[in-house]
Amino acid sequence: MYRLSSVTKTFKKNNQLVTALDSLDLVIEDGEFLAIQGRTGHGKSTLLSVLGGLDRPDSGTVELDGNLLTRMKESEVTRIRATTIGFIFQAFNLIPTLSAQENVEAGLVPLGLSPDERRERAQEALRSVKLADRGHHLPSELSGGQQQRVGIARALAKEPRVLLADEPTGNLDEDTRDDIIDLLEEVRQRYRLTMILVTHDTSLAHRAPRVGVMRNGLLIFQESPRPERRVPNWAPGAYADDQ
Numbered sequence: 001m002y003r004l005s006s007v008t009k010t011f012k013k014n015n016q017l018v019t020a021l022d023s024l025d026l027v028i029e030d031g032e033f034l035a036i037q038g039r040t041g042h043g044k045s046t047l048l049s050v051l052g053g054l055d056r057p058d059s060g061t062v063e064l065d066g067n068l069l070t071r072m073k074e075s076e077v078t079r080i081r082a083t084t085i086g087f088i089f090q091a092f093n094l095i096p097t098l099s100a101q102e103n104v105e106a107g108l109v110p111l112g113l114s115p116d117e118r119r120e121r122a123q124e125a126l127r128s129v130k131l132a133d134r135g136h137h138l139p140s141e142l143s144g145g146q147q148q149r150v151g152i153a154r155a156l157a158k159e160p161r162v163l164l165a166d167e168p169t170g171n172l173d174e175d176t177r178d179d180i181i182d183l184l185e186e187v188r189q190r191y192r193l194t195m196i197l198v199t200h201d202t203s204l205a206h207r208a209p210r211v212g213v214m215r216n217g218l219l220i221f222q223e224s225p226r227p228e229r230r231v232p233n234w235a236p237g238a239y240a241d242d243q
């Protein structure tokens with residue numbers, strides 16, 4: 001579970017102070033699927049960076065499963081990031097000279113696993129995204145959708161508790177976009193992951209039970225348009241597809 005209290009993050013831009021997160025409070029329950037929308041420059045990526053321990057706020061606290069990320073040493077945050085949080089990016093961020101299998105294994109290096117364990121975990125993750133037969137292919141030999149599947153496998157191979165996805169379908173056509181979001185929902189449920197999805201795409205966002213809109217560094221919640229998902233507070237098992 002994430003608990004953010006009074007999180008503020010500012011940047012200096014052209015000698016002016018920009019407030020990317022403005023005393024933001026947020027609780028994200030274990031296993032929750034939260035979508036975040038909002039116009040450009042309103043703090044979505046900054047929020048994901050803070051949730052992922054990639055960036056520290058100027059003030060306020062960020063707690064993940066009882067660990068205060070904001071009080072930890074950088075090495076401890078790095079360990080939590082390596083073991084607990086999977087990142088999925090719009091541009092896939094694969095290493096072009098490594099095969100799919102090697103890209104997934106590369107994400108496991110900080111975990112200190114043996115080469116055999118790394119290979120097995122990577123194969124299993126590629127199986128779970130239905131790319132077991134493409135492990136030896138370079139990213140340039142894969143379609144955009146397949147490259148994003150490798151990106152998802154790289155995140156899953158860590159056996160994380162949280163997936164942070166920043167516009168994961170932004171570089172994909174409409175059909176592939178639907179496949180990828182179906183896959184993300186499937187793995188989220190299978191592994192009971194907490195998933196935070198940043199997207200400009202309203203139809204994608206509305207697949208999440210809870211949708212927040214970032215506006216001037218604050219997250220504002222609106223009701224899900226899916227009537228079966230309208231519950232006052234998120235709770236495990238509250239949705240048909242969480243069973």
Ligand SMILES: Nc1ncnc2c1ncn2[C@@H]1O[C@H](COP(=O)(O)OP(=O)(O)OP(=O)(O)O)[C@@H](O)[C@H]1O
Nearest residue numbers: 011012013018020039040041042043044045046047
């Ligand atoms: N490293 C940085 N240095 C200076 N300003 C920054 C930095 N990172 C973010 N900002 C500023 O903070 C504000 C919020 O940025 P952020 O990237 O979080 O917005 P966003 O909602 O994710 O935008 P987009 O949809 O374009 O990705 C913007 O004004 C941005 O220019």
